[in-house]
Amino acid sequence: MKNSTVKTAIVTGASRGIGKAIAIKLAANGYQVVVNYANSEAEAQRVVAQIEQAGGIAIAVQADVSKIQQFENLFDMAEKTYGPVDVLINNAGVSKLSPIADSDDDLFDYLFNINVRGTVNGLKLAAKRLSQGGRIVNFSSTAVATSTPGMGLYVGTKAAVEAITKVFVKELRGRQITVNMIAPGLIQSEMFFEGKTAAQIAQMEKLSPLERFGSVDEVADAVAYLVSEDAGWVNGLLIRVNGGVA
Numbered sequence: 738m739k740n741s742t743v744k745t746a747i748v749t750g751a752s753r754g755i756g757k758a759i760a761i762k763l764a765a766n767g768y769q770v771v772v773n774y775a776n777s778e779a780e781a782q783r784v785v786a787q788i789e790q791a792g793g794i795a796i797a798v799q800a801d802v803s804k805i806q807q808f809e810n811l812f813d814m815a816e817k818t819y820g821p822v823d824v825l826i827n828n829a830g831v832s833k834l835s836p837i838a839d840s841d842d843d844l845f846d847y848l849f850n851i852n853v854r855g856t857v858n859g860l861k862l863a864a865k866r867l868s869q870g871g872r873i874v875n876f877s878s879t880a881v882a883t884s885t886p887g888m889g890l891y892v893g894t895k896a897a898v899e900a901i902t903k904v905f906v907k908e909l910r911g912r913q914i915t916v917n918m919i920a921p922g923l924i925q926s927e928m929f930f931e932g933k934t935a936a937q938i939a940q941m942e943k944l945s946p947l948e949r950f951g952s953v954d955e956v957a958d959a960v961a962y963l964v965s966e967d968a969g970w971v972n973g974l975l976i977r978v979n980g981g982v983a
């Protein structure tokens with residue numbers, strides 16, 4: 738149901754992991770939430786059910802963020818259902834480990850299409866369609882700071898997101914929209930465990946001075962702050978939510 742006094746947030750890649758935690762957190766904070774997914778429809782519907790059971794408002798909408806037409810449809814569905822969109826969380830992303838020397842065109846295209854083109858698609862649409870006073874949060878990675886071997890192309894995508902975001906902040910002059918970035922690190926999600934051995938994971942658990950992994954909810958808490966009224970003067974900031982590892 739359209740309720741223009743309630744704010745609306747699109748969270749890309751919200752079928753699991755960090756995006757799911759953000760969708761649940763923002764819904765608990767009173768936002769109408771659009772739970773985006775690319776492939777995992779059942780998981781996305783479960784996120785919506787979980788939000789509704791807690792008294793929140795959400796819909797699931799399929800869209801591959803790397804396809805501009807599908808991202809447009811995502812905005813169309815959000816606006817048709819809830820009215821103008823106030824918040825865009827460009828969380829959707831993919832990672833695949835490979836030394837640069839062994840990487841091929843397919844891996845390059847896969848990572849850059851989703852992580853960079855997908856984020857840029859969101860920014861292009863948000864620039865035209867987000868409400869005055871809106872909020873955007875883009876996703877980088879702590880791996881940009883740690884230069885971890887095997888993550889070269891992935892790090893390249895996230896460094897591009899950081900550089901593009903800094904320009905975009907300035908190009909939004911006059912729109913009263915803040916654009917900030919989160920760079921998670923050592924967060925327990927499917928992406929984090931992908932391609933790592935048990936021994937590697939055990940070793941990584943001690944990397945942070947806090948000597949543990951972070952949770953998806955701890956990333957969602959930082960996002961909730963950045964989109965809140967309290968963060969009105971915070972613009973162009975990168976927050977590394979990583980327990981102090983870098």
Ligand code: NAP
Pocket residue numbers: 749750751752753754755756773774775776777778800801802803827828829830831832851855876877878879880920921922923924925926927928929
């Ligand atoms: P995840 O558990 O692998 O979840 C990724 C989400 O993105 C899924 O919901 C997936 O949905 C969605 N997605 C993938 N490709 C998509 C596309 N083309 N269009 C729309 N949605 C798409 O990952 P995560 O750990 O939560 O990561 C979330 C963000 O944080 C990413 O940008 C990642 O790079 C960043 N990050 C994570 C960590 C960490 O420690 N976990 C560290 C640094 C940065 P489907 O299943 O439907 O495809």
